[in-house]
Amino acid sequence: MRVLGEGVDVVVVGGGIVGAACAEALTRRGVRVLLAERGPLAGQTTARGDGRLLISDKPPGPGLTLAMASLRRWPLLLAALREELGPARAACEYERKGGLAVAVRAEEAAALRELAAAQRSAGADARELTPDEAIGREPHLTPAVRAAVHYPEDARLQPVLAATALLAAVRARGGEIRTGVHVLSVLTGADGWVVGVQTPDGPLPCGAVVNAGGPRAGTLAEAAGASLPVLPRYGTVLVTAPLPPGTVRHTVHGTVAGGPPVVVGAAPGGQVLISSGRRRAGADEALRADDLRALARCTAALFPVLAGVPVLRAYGGFHPGTPDGLPVIGEDPRHPGLWHAAGHAGAGVALAAATGELLGQLFTGEPPLVDPEPFRVARPGLGLAEEENRCP
Amino acid sequence: MTAPPRVVVVGAGPAGARAALAAARGGIRVVLVDGEPRVGGQYHRHPLAEPGSRRLHPLERSVVAQPRIEHLSRATVWALEAGPRPGSHLVHLQQGSADAAGRTQRTLVADALVLCTGAYDRVLPFPGWELPGVVTAGAARALAVGQRTAVGRRVVVSGTGPFLLPAAVSLLTAGSRVAGVYEAGKPSRWLRNLPAALRDGGPALLAELASYAGALARHRVPCRSRRAVVAAHGDGRVEAVTVARLDARWGVVPGSERVIAPVDALCVGYGFLPQLELPLAAGCLVRDGRVVVDARQATSAPGVYAAGEVTGVAGPVAAAAEGELAGLAAAADLSRACVPAREAAAAARVRAGRRFAAALEETYPIREGWRSRLTEDTLVCRCEEVTYGQLRDAVTDRGADAMRTIKLTCRVGLGACQGRICGRNAADLVAGLLGRPPADTLATDRRPLAHPVRLGDLASGPDGPPATC
Ligand SMILES: Cc1cc2nc3c(=O)[nH]c(=O)nc-3n(C[C@H](O)[C@H](O)[C@H](O)COP(=O)(O)OP(=O)(O)OC[C@H]3O[C@@H](n4cnc5c(N)ncnc54)[C@H](O)[C@@H]3O)c2cc1C
Ligand SMILES: Cc1cc2nc3c(=O)[nH]c(=O)nc-3n(C[C@H](O)[C@H](O)[C@H](O)COP(=O)(O)OP(=O)(O)OC[C@H]3O[C@@H](n4cnc5c(N)ncnc54)[C@H](O)[C@@H]3O)c2cc1C
Numbered sequence: 001m002r003v004l005g006e007g008v009d010v011v012v013v014g015g016g017i018v019g020a021a022c023a024e025a026l027t028r029r030g031v032r033v034l035l036a037e038r039g040p041l042a043g044q045t046t047a048r049g050d051g052r053l054l055i056s057d058k059p060p061g062p063g064l065t066l067a068m069a070s071l072r073r074w075p076l077l078l079a080a081l082r083e084e085l086g087p088a089r090a091a092c093e094y095e096r097k098g099g100l101a102v103a104v105r106a107e108e109a110a111a112l113r114e115l116a117a118a119q120r121s122a123g124a125d126a127r128e129l130t131p132d133e134a135i136g137r138e139p140h141l142t143p144a145v146r147a148a149v150h151y152p153e154d155a156r157l158q159p160v161l162a163a164t165a166l167l168a169a170v171r172a173r174g175g176e177i178r179t180g181v182h183v184l185s186v187l188t189g190a191d192g193w194v195v196g197v198q199t200p201d202g203p204l205p206c207g208a209v210v211n212a213g214g215p216r217a218g219t220l221a222e223a224a225g226a227s228l229p230v231l232p233r234y235g236t237v238l239v240t241a242p243l244p245p246g247t248v249r250h251t252v253h254g255t256v257a258g259g260p261p262v263v264v265g266a267a268p269g270g271q272v273l274i275s276s277g278r279r280r281a282g283a284d285e286a287l288r289a290d291d292l293r294a295l296a297r298c299t300a301a302l303f304p305v306l307a308g309v310p311v312l313r314a315y316g317g318f319h320p321g322t323p324d325g326l327p328v329i330g331e332d333p334r335h336p337g338l339w340h341a342a343g344h345a346g347a348g349v350a351l352a353a354a355t356g357e358l359l360g361q362l363f364t365g366e367p368p369l370v371d372p373e374p375f376r377v378a379r380p381g382l383g384l385a386e387e388e389n390r391c392p
Numbered sequence: 393m394t395a396p397p398r399v400v401v402v403g404a405g406p407a408g409a410r411a412a413l414a415a416a417r418g419g420i421r422v423v424l425v426d427g428e429p430r431v432g433g434q435y436h437r438h439p440l441a442e443p444g445s446r447r448l449h450p451l452e453r454s455v456v457a458q459p460r461i462e463h464l465s466r467a468t469v470w471a472l473e474a475g476p477r478p479g480s481h482l483v484h485l486q487q488g489s490a491d492a493a494g495r496t497q498r499t500l501v502a503d504a505l506v507l508c509t510g511a512y513d514r515v516l517p518f519p520g521w522e523l524p525g526v527v528t529a530g531a532a533r534a535l536a537v538g539q540r541t542a543v544g545r546r547v548v549v550s551g552t553g554p555f556l557l558p559a560a561v562s563l564l565t566a567g568s569r570v571a572g573v574y575e576a577g578k579p580s581r582w583l584r585n586l587p588a589a590l591r592d593g594g595p596a597l598l599a600e601l602a603s604y605a606g607a608l609a610r611h612r613v614p615c616r617s618r619r620a621v622v623a624a625h626g627d628g629r630v631e632a633v634t635v636a637r638l639d640a641r642w643g644v645v646p647g648s649e650r651v652i653a654p655v656d657a658l659c660v661g662y663g664f665l666p667q668l669e670l671p672l673a674a675g676c677l678v679r680d681g682r683v684v685v686d687a688r689q690a691t692s693a694p695g696v697y698a699a700g701e702v703t704g705v706a707g708p709v710a711a712a713a714e715g716e717l718a719g720l721a722a723a724a725d726l727s728r729a730c731v732p733a734r735e736a737a738a739a740a741r742v743r744a745g746r747r748f749a750a751a752l753e754e755t756y757p758i759r760e761g762w763r764s765r766l767t768e769d770t771l772v773c774r775c776e777e778v779t780y781g782q783l784r785d786a787v788t789d790r791g792a793d794a795m796r797t798i799k800l801t802c803r804v805g806l807g808a809c810q811g812r813i814c815g816r817n818a819a820d821l822v823a824g825l826l827g828r829p830p831a832d833t834l835a836t837d838r839r840p841l842a843h844p845v846r847l848g849d850l851a852s853g854p855d856g857p858p859a860t861c
Contacts, residue, residue, distance in 0.1 A: 040794030040831055047796050089789055160800040164790040171791075179793060240847065241808065269776070269803070287840045289471050289484045289499070289853070296850035307848030308493050312810060314471075314841040 007205030016046040019212030020166035021356030038182040042163035048317025056099040062374035070354035092161035099154030102254040109147035186224035194337025215318040217342030232318035233279035239313040242270035259298035324381030400502035405433015407700025407715035408508030414719025416460040435708040479695030497853035511664035511701035520624030529559035529661030536566035544657025550574040550621035551661040557604035576620040592748035642761030669839040689718035710745025775807020795835035811836035
């Protein structure tokens with residue numbers, strides 16, 4: 001890291017959950033941070049996320065490792081925020097309610113058991129249940145359930161509350177948060193190092209930039225001359241009227257009769273949130289009735305009791321996806337001083353705690369909480385051209 | 393596509409019914425969709441008590457007699473989507489009683505869409521407004537006219553706008569005693585504009601208002617301006633209200649508070665809010681809370697027209713004129729056979745209506761002083777029981793600065809009404825707290841799911857565009 005006489009050490013671009021987590025981790029380490037957000041705080045993807053902190057849906061590999069680290073990190077981080085900010089300003093509805101993955105058809109049941117076994121050998125807490133045990137835990141589940149796995153570590157929080165709590169800590173530590181600031185490009189000095197960012201109101205000097213632009217992270221990277229394949233994929237959510245407590249107890253996901261995988265879980269107010277595991281590529285933001293119907297069909301098959309429940313709201317948002325499904329966390333070797341924390345797809349809330357921590361550790365040279373290799377910009381899975389990846 | 397073009401009109405109030413008739417007379421097939429059992433909208437409310445008698449009022453008779461109109465009653469549009477051709481739309485609707493599961497799902501292809509979804513009345517929050525017995529003036533009138541039932545025996549009416557008068561009269565007709573009508577504004581300014589108002593609003597409307605005023609006078613109902621109910625009191629139900637004099641900004645004049653008791657109902661109405669979810673879903677430009685239309689009622693979205701109170705509030709006559717123009721324009725654009733004389737005549741009436749709407753708005757503005765009546769514990773959102781203190785904390789403590797994130801931070805507008813009642817008020821309060829309007833004021837009006845749909849009904853729906861289109 002370089003310390004500049006003028007300006008801040010780091011400009012974090014993006015006030016979503018990932019940018020907030022990075023700014024929190026950096027300010028905790030004494031780094032001087034300015035967070036620049038073009039729109040409202042936590043107003044983009046983070047305001048669309050369901051806030052599920054899941055390991056259940058992650059196949060073994062670096063994604064699962066990062067998720068496990070993040071799920072263990074979240075309660076510690078929240079406890080520290082509570083200490084620092086007081087309970088009211090740190091509250092974010094965190095609840096370790098556990099997850100349940102279920103399968104109805106024979107081939108899906110076999111695949112689920114196999115996945116759970118592999119997750120277990122990777123160190124995840126994934127407990128196979130008999131159908132009776134599953135219905136004991138989740139009484140309104142379809143009796144047709146054939147296989148079920150319980151994930152006691154799966155949790156939930158409210159992403160906007162979590163992001164605003166992280167940002168409150170940043171402010172409390174003297175970090176600056178500016179909204180309505182669109183970062184247009186990254187400025188470099190004669191030696192190729194970052195010296196600031198350009199905004200419509202002029203440059204903001206800094207020693208490093210963290211690109212946490214969510215689905216638009218690729219745009220900023222492009223403007224900095226370092227292309228990054230973060231592509232938007234559209235996902236849809238249904239929200240029901242509040243139901244009596246205990247109607248849906250875990251975050252349940254499953255696939256029924258060839259439909260899209262659905263994730264069903266209750267918020268603290270009793271509303272059930274239903275989201276789809278199937279996403280549409282492209283930047284088209286329109287809600288499609290067919291997507292809603294497919295979601296409804298699978299959900300009604302998993303939880304027949306929900307058929308009579310009114311859906312009050314439907315919305316969607318863009319998942320910032322990468323070609324290999326893993327986020328990008330670390331400094332860009334093509335562009336010294338430019339860091340990325342992006343491409344978290346449908347798990348940015350879950351992964352934010354570990355992402356911020358990892359970035360903070362890499363930035364200050366501490367030992368990292370997980371192996372950073374699989375998340376590097378220069379990994380083969382991002383498909384960036386060979387010569388672009390070479391170190392300067 | 394070889395099928396003849398089709399216009400779908402959503403809303404069968406004065407605007408929608410006129411739009412359907414005009415388009416049908418232009419030779420176009422029309423589907424007229426409305427959530428209510430009968431044609432007429434808010435103005436032509438029907439006594440539901442005698443469904444057998446089916447006496448049709450003239451507007452209804454014309455619709456029934458027009459063979460090119462298919463009227464889908466009790467049919468609620470819950471979503472709009474882009475259709476197979478440029479400018480066309482898929483209209484997703486459900487038909488049947490709202491109380492029961494198993495509503496029929498249907499999807500129509502609309503070559504042109506006329507949105508006439510009307511408005512609903514606005515309530516400003518004040519301490520005690522959540523008590524049972526506090527209702528909107530519109531709901532009280534609907535109950536009185538539609539079901540011949542009074543909301544209470546001794547009722548106070550408060551708010552702003554000329555609609556308070558028919559609401560109060562409907563209460564008298566239903567057998568209530570009206571203990572007072574308190575108009576927060578100063579409509580005597582209206583008198584200054586009287587000649588223009590007569591020209592633009594039409595003598596019939598002013599005569600109607602005069603007849604309401606006469607009825608209230610005959611019943612010795614006290615009608616006061618620059619006064620409003622600033623608090624409601626009661627144990628489990630409204631039993632008394634505090635009325636106060638207001639200054640020019642609608643702040644309470646100190647010492648002017650007076651308690652009126654006993655009362656068993658309070659009707660509140662602060663003008664109307666256009667029903668914007670379908671126009672927003674269709675991508676129509678909305679400004680100052682109204683759908684923006686051109687001189688032929690076309691919105692900014694290709695193939696979409698809007699008429700009636702979604703474009704501004706000027707009463708049923710103006711709504712009908714806009715509907716007529718929208719129907720003519722939609723038919724002309726689809727068949728490329730315009731009837732300039734009829735369009736011109738309708739357009740002249742529409743222009744008068746717009747002037748009248750502007751005069752109404754100028755005479756009955758909402759002043760920011762209402763915000764000062766809120767205390768820490770005053771509910772802003774009744775569905776989710778969000779207090780003013782919680783809303784303020786979301787902005788000041790959490791730094792949430794947009795309606796979307798404020799909603800998620802303190803749950804304002806996330807309940808059963810999905811922000812229909814509280815969304816605009818919350819956005820105004822937030823503007824006061826931020827010192828500027830939030831960037832996404834319309835976030836609380838955006839409801840891609842325009843109406844609740846039961847999960848099982850949604851699951852039963854047909855996939856894809858309908859085969860016959
Ligand atoms: C429907 C849906 C459901 C989801 N459910 C879950 C879930 O249950 N669990 C989970 O873990 N994840 C879930 N996700 C995914 C999760 O929401 C995202 O991965 C996460 O919010 C990404 O956070 P972010 O901070 O990277 O992006 P964002 O929240 O989009 O934040 C990026 C910010 O950067 C700003 N920005 C971009 N470019 C610039 C610029 N040049 N200058 C200034 N500012 C800029 C943007 O305005 C934006 O505010 C879901 C996503 C969707 C869409
Ligand atoms: C409660 C109430 C009472 C009123 N009473 C009077 C009065 O006494 N005197 C007076 O001069 N003015 C009155 N007004 C004003 C009156 O609304 C207008 O003057 C006139 O009715 C406006 O006509 P419109 O066609 O624009 O809308 P409306 O008459 O409101 O018609 C809109 C129609 O659209 C339908 N609709 C909306 N959304 C959907 C959807 N998604 N799917 C299907 N259908 C939908 C509604 O069911 C409704 O029938 C009242 C307004 C309200 C809200």
